[in-house]
Amino acid sequence: MASAADATSDEELVTRFPGFPVDFDSAAHYRGRLTRRLLVNRCDACGIWHQPPKPVCPACWSSAVEARRVSGAGTVHLVVFLHQGPPATGVDYATPYPVVTVELDEQPGLRLTSTIVGSRNDAIVIGRRVTLDWIERDGTPLPVFRLVDQQPRSTDTAGDAGAAR
Ligand SMILES: [Zn+2]
Structure with a gap:
């Protein structure tokens, strides 16, 4: 193969x-x-x-x-939603198209930019864990990310709550 x-x-x-x-x-x-x-x-x-x-x-x-x-596992570092953009196969800007930069687990600062599939846009937030997936686009495989089915790390949430008090 x-x-x-x-x-x-x-x-x-x-x-x-x-x-x-x-x-x-x-x-x-x-x-x-x-x-x-x-x-x-x-x-x-x-x-x-x-x-x-x-x-x-x-x-x-x-x-x-x-x-x-690389494993492709990582954390959402940055996310933007495109309301307009160049015509692209499989991209419909009527639903703002998510572009994410993911920090890969292999190394701090090692980042890859792609999109997230399989999630509503309001679930795509900085700090969410992702895993690698692949889609076909224009006849070739494209690496994309998929949210891991969990909320942001509970330790982070607890830390923020503690700081707010
Ligand atoms: Zn070196």
């Missing part, structure tokens, strides 16, 4: 993801998408993850960076 996707030529990869920034540094990430594996570059020298892909580690400047799989 993985070998079939890894065998995708550079030309075919660019063709499969029209309009996406597919280049030498991000090719592994997009190859991963074809088999619904979320790959993020990680430095073999110091262990730091970085996104979007760069040819050298932004922390130690090592070129020993490799695309590795």
